[in-house]
Amino acid sequence: MASAPPRINLSDQIRRTLEDEIHSGLLDAGSRIDEQALMDRFDVSRTPAREAIKHLISAGLVTPLPRQGAVVASLSVPEYIAMLEILMQLEGLAARLAARRMPTVQRKQLEQAHVICQRAAETDDAEAYGKANRVFHEIIYDGSLNEVLARQLRAMRLRMRHPRRALFDRPNRIRNSLAEHTVILQAIVSGDENAAFQAMTDHISSGGNVYADAIASMPQSAASAAATAAAAAAPLRRRGKSAQV
Template sequence: MPPSNRINLSDKIRAALEAEITSGQLTAGSRIDEQALMDRFEVSRTPAREALLQLMSSGLVTSVPRQGAVVASLSLSEYIAMLEILMELEGLAARLSARRMPAVQRKLLEQADKACREAAANDDAEVYGKANRAFHEIIYDGSLNEVLARQLRGMRLRMRHPQRALFDRPGRIRNSLAEHQSVLQAILTGDEETAYRAMTGHISSGGNVYADAIASMPHGVPVAAPVATPEIAADALAVTRRAAGRRKSSTGA
């Protein structure tokens, strides 16, 4: 098989598995059998193995002794650490987008905001989640920094499971939409500092909702390795409160 064909096949397999993982069809700990992939996609061992290696490099799949490839879990302590990084990277993307976003993408951002507002009006958490992802993706691209955009997408993939539950929490869609408006207006008017503060506040708010959720779960969440102890939940809450404190200090509030 020519190398180009093999690469195309491995990309096809990777994309299919990635979609199944991010949608929850394949849950954390699920074993991915190489032979089953070969049979399912009617390919040889090489593209199936290359697809798994790509997923391992992105952190979505890990290799477990005597089990092989399995869908990776994300511990609560890892989620907390990633949340701190995510807030800063999202804020940077918003700041750069306020400075650099081309006119075409500004229009796309307004369209994504409209889709969010329509989903919010219908109280549709699933549709809002998709529109919300589009809103953030446009900001990543609008930063005109491919390395930053790639890092953000990779982190969002790793943090996929907790994110899906955020918009089921009471009032979260309404609050998220209001936060989007602040981000949107700052980007459209080229206000870099406000865009940064609004976006870090938006991500912090989402992390706060997640902390509240895990604090109420006595046995943790299915995708996490350790139990969601009160200490871990408190750490998650502290992350968002520290971020809020930094924003108040920077504004003199």
Template sequence: MASARINLGDQIRQTLEEEILSGKLDAGSRIDEQVLMDRFGVSRTPAREAIKHLTAAGLVTPLSRQGAVVASLSVPEYIAMLEILMQLEGLAARLAARRMPTAQRQQLEEAHAACGRAAAKNDAEEYGQANRVFHEIIYDGSLNEVLARQLRAMRLRMRHPRRALFDRPNRIRHSLAEHAVILQAIVSGDENAAFQAMTDHISSGGNVYADAIASMPLRAVPADEPADAALQRRRSRSANV
């Protein structure tokens, strides 16, 4: 019986994670225990279990009463995570260039082609989905489950401004060109080129991400570090990566 409750809790958690990632549940959205119970036809225990796991992942903030709200990030938190993400994504690309099996390299080429089709239509939503597949194939191709798990968790937490990136002028075109360089480096087995291409792709000079951060729902920035100062300080740093 306990196993059934845990499985139900996992199912609810996975559904909510996908809704958070897709933007159906945006920052500040309320997640109510009773609503989850009614929606999924479960008792209170699986609903609470799902919220507990989402809280541990940093995706929701529990309320004093029942339920939680979808968490947001402050500007300094987001940019600090971006600095880590650049290095982890670069490491995944490096390992993928060394280890990715032939079948997965073919999948990566197919994912890049899907990105190209979305880019041709200038479809930001479709491109975002294809982009996600492209990166996840690289995570899996690193053959490092711990690294892949960390990257997926960070992508979930950093979802809001990243969704908006592909609505920005020329970002899809630039992203596709950057993917082509990453793909070539991985397929050719050039570890150093793969790392550099991926970190360049994630940072993109720092400017696109900084602009996206400015438009996301954010918690108040600590008074001793105004948002503009945090952005400027880290933008300069990321531009030199």
């Protein structure tokens, strides 16, 4: 007797759709997440819509508002800096483990992802490069063969999405990022763990001015954002730390 098809979890379906929209920028910081709107859009009852919102709140992607539903969350500058310092080490660890463990099939996938990054760089297509960049990094996460680490990195990158989206619009950022990817790729394919860790942490930490510009583009008043960005980026530049994804 044929087994029944797996039951679709409606709340997970809604949650994943909203996560994709948050990551792509379709839902930006401050965008309202309304229960009734979700019910109408996905043709579901209140329960799965409410559960999806609760999951997003737990993940830090959505902020609840008393009697007003919820809105897409934003990060303060100190929160972003703190997460950046953690991200740099976790990305480095993923690259180190990938150099040690990544199966041959995934190494080929990483090489192919790099080629796609190159094509986007040739046309200065920031949107295409951003998508290809995401794939490049996620192959490394999977290649680390550490599901907990991969899950943490994906969650952190999703929360840090707002400043990151603007990075590839900056002059020369795509070409610099591609050059850094090349070094990372070579280290992983050759199995050099230390070189892979160093190349990845250098990649995440590169471009202090890029980071300051990205922070300035966050939804704050222009004057306060620029001042805060300059103050925040200065210690990172002195330590050689800044935002790059």
